[in-house]
Amino acid sequence: MKFRNPVVGGSYPDPSICRVNDDYYLVNSSFGYFPGLPIFHSKDLVNWSQIGYGLTRESQACLYRKEEGEGTHDPLFNFTGIYAPTIRYHQGSFYIVTTNTVDGRNFIIQAEQPEGPWSEPLFLDHWGGIDPSLLFDEDGKVYITGTGSHRDGVPGIYQAEMDLTTGEIITERKLIWEGTGGSFPEGPHLYRIDKRYYLVIAEGGTEYGHMVTVARSDQPYGPFEACPNNPILTHRSISHSVQATGHVDFVQAHDGTWWTVLLGIRPIGYPFHHHLGRETYLAPVTWTEEGWPLIGENGRLGLEMEGPGFFQGYDESLSRFGRDNFDNEVLDFQWNFHRNPRESMYSLSAKKSCLTLFGTEHTLDESQNLAFLGRRQQDFDCCVSALMKFEPEHDGEEAGLTVYMNEKAHYEIAVRRNNGLKTLFLRRRIGSLWKVEWEQELDANEVILNIKANDVQYIFGYSLLGEEEVIIGGGECSYLATEVAGGFTGVYFGMYATGNGKPSESPAHFDYFDYLQLPES
Numbered sequence: 001m002k003f004r005n006p007v008v009g010g011s012y013p014d015p016s017i018c019r020v021n022d023d024y025y026l027v028n029s030s031f032g033y034f035p036g037l038p039i040f041h042s043k044d045l046v047n048w049s050q051i052g053y054g055l056t057r058e059s060q061a062c063l064y065r066k067e068e069g070e071g072t073h074d075p076l077f078n079f080t081g082i083y084a085p086t087i088r089y090h091q092g093s094f095y096i097v098t099t100n101t102v103d104g105r106n107f108i109i110q111a112e113q114p115e116g117p118w119s120e121p122l123f124l125d126h127w128g129g130i131d132p133s134l135l136f137d138e139d140g141k142v143y144i145t146g147t148g149s150h151r152d153g154v155p156g157i158y159q160a161e162m163d164l165t166t167g168e169i170i171t172e173r174k175l176i177w178e179g180t181g182g183s184f185p186e187g188p189h190l191y192r193i194d195k196r197y198y199l200v201i202a203e204g205g206t207e208y209g210h211m212v213t214v215a216r217s218d219q220p221y222g223p224f225e226a227c228p229n230n231p232i233l234t235h236r237s238i239s240h241s242v243q244a245t246g247h248v249d250f251v252q253a254h255d256g257t258w259w260t261v262l263l264g265i266r267p268i269g270y271p272f273h274h275h276l277g278r279e280t281y282l283a284p285v286t287w288t289e290e291g292w293p294l295i296g297e298n299g300r301l302g303l304e305m306e307g308p309g310f311f312q313g314y315d316e317s318l319s320r321f322g323r324d325n326f327d328n329e330v331l332d333f334q335w336n337f338h339r340n341p342r343e344s345m346y347s348l349s350a351k352k353s354c355l356t357l358f359g360t361e362h363t364l365d366e367s368q369n370l371a372f373l374g375r376r377q378q379d380f381d382c383c384v385s386a387l388m389k390f391e392p393e394h395d396g397e398e399a400g401l402t403v404y405m406n407e408k409a410h411y412e413i414a415v416r417r418n419n420g421l422k423t424l425f426l427r428r429r430i431g432s433l434w435k436v437e438w439e440q441e442l443d444a445n446e447v448i449l450n451i452k453a454n455d456v457q458y459i460f461g462y463s464l465l466g467e468e469e470v471i472i473g474g475g476e477c478s479y480l481a482t483e484v485a486g487g488f489t490g491v492y493f494g495m496y497a498t499g500n501g502k503p504s505e506s507p508a509h510f511d512y513f514d515y516l517q518l519p520e521s
Helices: none
Strands: 002-004 016-020 023-027 036-042 049-055 082-090 093-100 105-111 130-136 142-147 157-161 174-177 186-193 196-203 211-217 243-252 258-265 279-287 293-295 304-306 322-324 336-338 355-357 371-376 382-390 398-406 409-418 421-430 433-441 446-453 457-463 470-476 492-498 508-517
Touching (some): 016 243, 023 082, 036 082, 049 105, 082 186, 093 130, 105 130, 130 186, 142 186, 174 196, 186 243, 258 293, 279 304, 382 398, 382 492, 398 446, 409 446, 409 457, 421 470, 433 470, 492 508
Antiparallel strands (some): 002 304, 016 023, 093 105, 130 142, 142 157, 157 174, 186 196, 196 211, 243 258, 258 279, 279 293, 322 508, 336 371, 382 508, 398 409, 398 492, 421 433, 446 457
16 A cells, blocks of 8 residues: 655654654654654654653753853754654664754753653763664673764774763774764664664765765674665655655564654745655665665655555544644643743733743844744645734734744734724844835734745735635745755744834733645646
8 A cells, every 4th residue: 555755744854763563653843942852653654643841841951042041142042943853673772862952962862752752961071972872782891982073083983882880982983884974973873683784874965966875894893885776765866756865764563574764844936945854754664685775666755655554544533633722731742842942931821722922032033942843744735724812002012923934934824902092013034134024003902813834935814803815915935945944844824922122011822723634736
C-alpha cells in the first residue's frame, strides 16, 4: 500500500528514530520553540501521533541568554536553540542526546517511557560540536559521535567513548571520517550491523546541495571505507518537488525490512523558496550484495511511495485538523511558545474555556520571549481562524493572529488601541521594512480573525458574529521563506499580545482556534 510523503508535515526537521519491539519513536529539532524536542509514536512508520516532549521545563533547556536578560540583540539569536537530537533505547530506558546552541552545551536526557517524564540534563562538558549521536555497542561500550566544532580545525565527524552515568568523555576525541568532500559533514549516526560499523552522515549543507553518504569499517574508529555508490541519497541538481534531502536515521523494522527517516523541503516557484520548513520524510533502505545501503529509488524519494508491509492505511483519528476550544487544563501538543514562557504570560483558567494572553513589553519584532502561542503551518493550502475578545485600555496594547517566521519576517491581523481608538489592522514586516496596510475603527467587543493560505499567498479577513467575512488584504509567502528571512524553522500561525514597550494591562481572550486543510488551489 502506498503512503504519502512527508509523513510529518511542517517544520519537523532532523528526525531521529528508534524501535522497541513493534513500536517506533521519533524526535525532531525544535530550535527556539518551547516545549522542545517533540516526540512521536507510530506502529507502521507512516501514521505518527505526538505523545509528548523531551524538554518541558526551563531547567532542562534555557532558551534565552541570562546574562543579557530574556533575549538578545544578536541578529543570529533567532537561529539558536535545540539542534539535531538522536533518540535511542537501551536496557529499558530511552535516551535523547542533543545540543542547546544558546549556551553551546551538549546533553543527554533519559526516561523510562517515551512520553516522559524526562530527566534533568546530563551535560557533556568535554564534548564539542553539534549533532551528537549514541551507539550502545554489544560489548557494553557507549560511543558518542558528532559533528566537529570550529575548535577542532578539521571539519569532519568526531567520536569518543563516554560514561553514560556521569557524562564523562573517557577516551580521546578522534576524527574518524571527513566525508567525501562535500561541505559541512554533519548529522552522523554510527550503527553496528552484523560485524561491521556503518557511519552515515549528511554533506553539502542543509540546503539544496544536501546529500547522504556512508562509510563502513570493521572497527568503531575506522579506518572507514567510503561506499562506491555515494551519495546514497540526494536530490541536488534535479527537477523534483522535494529538495534538500538528507540527515537520515536508519531503523530495522520488526518484519526485518530497513527504513530511514530524513528531512526534505517542498520549494515553490523559481528561484526556489520554501516556507513550511524542513519536514520529516520516510524512505525504504535496501542492501546491495556487497553490503552497502541504498535509499529510496536510486537515491531518490517520492511524494508517494510503497509503504511497509505492515502499513494498512491512514488512521483518520490522528488528524491534525480541527478546533481547539481551550477547555482542557493543559495545552495540546500542537502548541509552542517562542522561547521559555513566563507563567504570567498566559492562562487557561482566567476565563472559562479560553486561552488568555497577557501582553508583555516585548513585540513580534524582538527575539525576546513574548506573549505568543503558535502552531506550525503544515500544509500549503489551509486556513486558520480565532474568536478573540480584547478591550485595550491604553495606547500601544494589541493582540491578534500572526503568520510568523521570525522577528524580521511576519504578518499580522490584530486589534490595538491607537490614538485613543480601538482599531483592527493588517501589518506586514519584511526585513527592516514594515507597514500597516489597512486599519479601521472597531466597535465590537469580539471579532473572528481569519487567515487563508495557498502556496503563494496569505489572505487576511475578519468577521463579526453573525456577519459575512470581510477580506482586508494579503501577503506573499515568499517573503517569509527561509531563502529570504533566514533561520532553520518554518512558518507558525500564532496568537499573540503585546504592550509595545510596557506590559499590557488588558488581557486578550481567545475562545477557539481553528486549523483546517483546504483542497489544493
